[in-house]
Amino acid sequence: MTPLEKLKYDVVVIGAGGAGLRAAVEARAAGLRVAIVCKSLFGKAHTVMAEGGAAASMGNVNEKDNWQVHFRDTMRGGKFLNHYRMAELHAKESPDRIWELEVWGALFDRTKEGKISQRNFGGHEYPRLAHVGDRTGLELIRTMQQRIVALQQQDAKESGNAESHIKVFAELTITEILKENGKIAGAYGYWRENGNEVLFEAPTVIVATGGVGKTFKITSNSWEGTGDGHALALKAGANLVDMEFLQFHPTGMVWPPSVRGILVTESVRGEGGILTNSLNERFMFKYIPEVFKDKYADNDAEADRWYLDQDNNRRPPELLPRDEVSRAINAEVKAGRGTEHGGVYLDVSKRIPADVIKKRLPSMWHQFYELAGVDITKEAMEVGPTCHYVMGGVEVEADTAAAVGVPGLFAAGEVAGGMHGSNRLGGNSLSDLLVFGRRAGMGAVEYAKKNPTATVSEKAIADAAARIEAPFSRAGGENSYSLHAELQEVTHNLVGIIRTGKEVEEAIEKIAAIRARSANVAVAGTRQFNPGFHLAFDLDNMLLVAESTAKSALLREESRGGHTRDDFPGMNSKWRQVNHISSFDGKDVNVKAQPLPPIPKELFDLFDIHELEKYMTPEEIAKGGSN
Amino acid sequence: MARKLNLRIWRGDATDGGLKNVEVEANEGEVVLDLIHRVQATQMGDLAVRWNCKAGKCGSCSMEINGKPRLACMTQVSSFPEGEEITITPLRAFPVIKDLVTDVSFNYRKAMEIPSYEHPKNLAPGEARMEQIDVERSQEFRKCIECFLCQDVCHVVRDHEENKKSFAGPRFFIRIAELDMHPLDMLKNRKQKAQEEHGLGMCNITKCCTEVCPEHIRITDNAIIPMKERVVDVKYDPVRWLGSKIRKREGIV
Numbered sequence: 001m002t003p004l005e006k007l008k009y010d011v012v013v014i015g016a017g018g019a020g021l022r023a024a025v026e027a028r029a030a031g032l033r034v035a036i037v038c039k040s041l042f043g044k045a046h047t048v049m050a051e052g053g054a055a056a057s058m059g060n061v062n063e064k065d066n067w068q069v070h071f072r073d074t075m076r077g078g079k080f081l082n083h084y085r086m087a088e089l090h091a092k093e094s095p096d097r098i099w100e101l102e103v104w105g106a107l108f109d110r111t112k113e114g115k116i117s118q119r120n121f122g123g124h125e126y127p128r129l130a131h132v133g134d135r136t137g138l139e140l141i142r143t144m145q146q147r148i149v150a151l152q153q154q155d156a157k158e159s160g161n162a163e164s165h166i167k168v169f170a171e172l173t174i175t176e177i178l179k180e181n182g183k184i185a186g187a188y189g190y191w192r193e194n195g196n197e198v199l200f201e202a203p204t205v206i207v208a209t210g211g212v213g214k215t216f217k218i219t220s221n222s223w224e225g226t227g228d229g230h231a232l233a234l235k236a237g238a239n240l241v242d243m244e245f246l247q248f249h250p251t252g253m254v255w256p257p258s259v260r261g262i263l264v265t266e267s268v269r270g271e272g273g274i275l276t277n278s279l280n281e282r283f284m285f286k287y288i289p290e291v292f293k294d295k296y297a298d299n300d301a302e303a304d305r306w307y308l309d310q311d312n313n314r315r316p317p318e319l320l321p322r323d324e325v326s327r328a329i330n331a332e333v334k335a336g337r338g339t340e341h342g343g344v345y346l347d348v349s350k351r352i353p354a355d356v357i358k359k360r361l362p363s364m365w366h367q368f369y370e371l372a373g374v375d376i377t378k379e380a381m382e383v384g385p386t387c388h389y390v391m392g393g394v395e396v397e398a399d400t401a402a403a404v405g406v407p408g409l410f411a412a413g414e415v416a417g418g419m420h421g422s423n424r425l426g427g428n429s430l431s432d433l434l435v436f437g438r439r440a441g442m443g444a445v446e447y448a449k450k451n452p453t454a455t456v457s458e459k460a461i462a463d464a465a466a467r468i469e470a471p472f473s474r475a476g477g478e479n480s481y482s483l484h485a486e487l488q489e490v491t492h493n494l495v496g497i498i499r500t501g502k503e504v505e506e507a508i509e510k511i512a513a514i515r516a517r518s519a520n521v522a523v524a525g526t527r528q529f530n531p532g533f534h535l536a537f538d539l540d541n542m543l544l545v546a547e548s549t550a551k552s553a554l555l556r557e558e559s560r561g562g563h564t565r566d567d568f569p570g571m572n573s574k575w576r577q578v579n580h581i582s583s584f585d586g587k588d589v590n591v592k593a594q595p596l597p598p599i600p601k602e603l604f605d606l607f608d609i610h611e612l613e614k615y616m617t618p619e620e621i622a623k624g625g626s627n
Numbered sequence: 628m629a630r631k632l633n634l635r636i637w638r639g640d641a642t643d644g645g646l647k648n649v650e651v652e653a654n655e656g657e658v659v660l661d662l663i664h665r666v667q668a669t670q671m672g673d674l675a676v677r678w679n680c681k682a683g684k685c686g687s688c689s690m691e692i693n694g695k696p697r698l699a700c701m702t703q704v705s706s707f708p709e710g711e712e713i714t715i716t717p718l719r720a721f722p723v724i725k726d727l728v729t730d731v732s733f734n735y736r737k738a739m740e741i742p743s744y745e746h747p748k749n750l751a752p753g754e755a756r757m758e759q760i761d762v763e764r765s766q767e768f769r770k771c772i773e774c775f776l777c778q779d780v781c782h783v784v785r786d787h788e789e790n791k792k793s794f795a796g797p798r799f800f801i802r803i804a805e806l807d808m809h810p811l812d813m814l815k816n817r818k819q820k821a822q823e824e825h826g827l828g829m830c831n832i833t834k835c836c837t838e839v840c841p842e843h844i845r846i847t848d849n850a851i852i853p854m855k856e857r858v859v860d861v862k863y864d865p866v867r868w869l870g871s872k873i874r875k876r877e878g879i880v
């Protein structure tokens with residue numbers, strides 16, 4: 001057996017998407033030594049899939065935009081369950097994070113004046129999304145990747161060693177976050193190429209592992225979205241907040257089956273695409289909720305005028321927040337007005353000239369043409385909801401991204417909870433990961449200055465090693481692929497887009513049964529690049545995440561954002577006052593309610609009191625903010 | 628409509644390997660990556676393959692399908708006639724790790740050799756002004772998903788390991804072109820460096836890279852040829868020679 005590779009760093013960043021890379025850049029800027037660990041090759045993270053853009057109130061297209069408007073939109077989108085301070089920091093800092101990318105070489109689309117262009121998106125009052133056609137995520141990940149390379153080149157020049165301060169450990173799975181004396185001491189994992197084990201000793205760990213989509217059957221997430229950071233943090237003693245909230249993106253491809261779940265960017269609707277059912281009705285007009293009636297058009301003529309004159313018309317209802325559109329599509333299909341393959345039509349072909357479609361939505365055109373043989377300039381797309389994003393995540397302190405309860409642990413990006421409340425607005429993810437990636441990096445720098453590296457005990461190393469070896473030593477046990485498929489079936493059917501208490505209870509039982517069987521997963525073959533072996537660890541993570549989601553979903557007896565209970569259809573102000581906190585006792589996930597931090601007066605006063613009345617109790621309104 | 632298909636998949640590692648026959652079911656609308664996943668889940672749990680987005684956006688599932696470098700997620704099963712065998716092998720230009728997974732670290736080393744973007748020192752964040760038409764030239768190259776199919780197909784390195792040291796490959800020629808055409812980049816002489824340090828002169832524009840690019844980036848026409856044309860002080864360059872023979876080109880220095 002190969003001897004254990006032991007490494008010492010100041011910071012271990014798990015995940016090389018936008019948040020992880022931004023955190024690494026920040027920590028390196030302070031002179032720290034950073035290990036970036038990722039399951040895939042460098043530059044392949046799921047961030048590349050983000051299409052629409054990054055929301056930042058730069059005001060380049062409509063100068064009325066500012067951080068206060070962005071903050072309001074974000075809170076509205078999240079149905080006021082957001083951690084106010086995270087939403088505030090995000091709205092204030094995202095313009096700087098976008099401009100900074102330009103200094104590192106990013107090339108965004110431009111306005112006529114030569115500024116960064118900004119586009120409309122669901123839930124955003126003004127055109128706000130900085131974008132590059134519909135491949136903004138790729139631009140972001142490439143810019144960050146190239147920034148890392150630039151810093152390594154600088155280090156090579158100064159010290160002769162390109163990896164003196166930042167080293168990327170690609171295709172390495174972390175199986176454990178390690179603690180000594182209640183504080184972070186490092187992380188343990190193995191190289192996917194050969195199964196050789198690695199110990200990172202470090203005072204700080206930043207989890208930036210993205211989402212949990214692979215827990216579900218129909219998802220836009222890649223195989224990497226298995227909730228690793230959620231589960232690793234939970235097992236290390238951190239809490240997860242509001243795991244019942246999952247965003248089902250309303251427009252995933254539904255046909256052909258091989259591409260089921262893959263995303264159709266909201267920009268298609270932002271650019272003029274409309275949703276119709278099998279009766280050719282533009283059905284979204286029927287689904288405008290009371291709280292949004294004054295902002296969304298209830299007729300064709302006004303909705304269409306909005307594309308030309310946004311100041312004097314209400315927005316088309318296709319641009320309602322994602323949860324609303326998902327529920328509407330779901331309802332249409334359920335009522336028998338869906339397409340042959342169980343979706344609805346999204347049509348841009350009759351609305352925009354073909355050459356304009358190809359120019360504004362190039363990768364969408366490409367994706368449909370090459371993956372599905374559909375020419376979106378000539379025919380409608382068939383779309384339906386797909387599991388896209390988890391709002392819930394590691395409970396963190398807003399300013400530092402420090403995980404509550406685990407000194408030395410930080411979380412940023414999708415894996416962190418709180419920022420988006422019960423529903424994330426499109427475009428707020430790319431800006432989130434830049435804003436909080438940087439803050440996590442800063443948080444780690446501050447912490448690492450005061451806390452030296454602890455030595456990881458031999459026992460902890462032996463335990464971690466035993467866990468990695470275990471799947472090979474079990475004879476004739478369970479197959480990780482089959483268990484994964486069973487889990488996806490359970491979550492899809494019982495904790496999916498529409499839930500009932502009875503179904504969720506059933507899900508909790510079934511997930512527990514699968515988890516019991518997963519302790520007996522056996523793997524054939526060797527440690528050398530063995531996907532069945534890799535999946536065994538991903539599966540452990542997904543099972544914990546699914547348990548947390550199901551148990552949180554059972555407690556929340558209302559419908560809000562990415563959590564819809566058929567047995568409790570309305571939104572209830574009392575439920576807005578609590579977060580659901582998941583913790584792990586070594587055996588089970590336990591969920592309890594915790595009061596939401598009250599919103600301070602200066603932020604409370606940014607809203608019209610009548611709007612707040614839709615979300616808050618009369619007592620909260622009377623109090624008028626916390627200070 | 629489900630049908631049975633015969634796949635031949637290369638299995639093995641750096642020491643040894645060969646094609647293995649496997650029968651698998653294929654459904655309507657599926658791509659080759661779907662078949663590989665089905666084989667993995669039902670018959671070969673340890674079959675190694677890289678993939679991520681399964682939507683042609685991340686460039687992970689690069690392999691050779693019937694000898695042609697392709698993304699498995701973008702190769703429709705229906706594009707092969709009924710009865711035709713599908714042979715799947717790892718990228719040939721890179722050392723095999725296991726099965727369909729190769730060691731592509733060559734590309735990351737080359738990325739490290741290309742000087743990075745240099746922003747104008749006096750231009751503060753938010754002050755940049757660029758015309759759309761000017762950013763579009765570089766944007767074409769920034770569409771690159773780093774699948775490295777162009778690197779794999781390029782005959783300069785495909786069967787010539789010895790050339791790898793002095794040749795960056797098409798992926799990095801478009802990276803240099805992108806920076807060279809970036810409206811704000813301050814570093815001078817990128818084209819000359821491409822020629823002198825990164826082996827641009829070794830390319831003799833057979834356009835194989837352009838043909839395999841899943842993003843349809845016009846690597847040869849829009850990046851390599853314009854750079855070759857403008858490189859000054861070349862000792863010998865087949866393009867210049869060819870260009871002057873085929874047709875008169877304006878602006879050749």
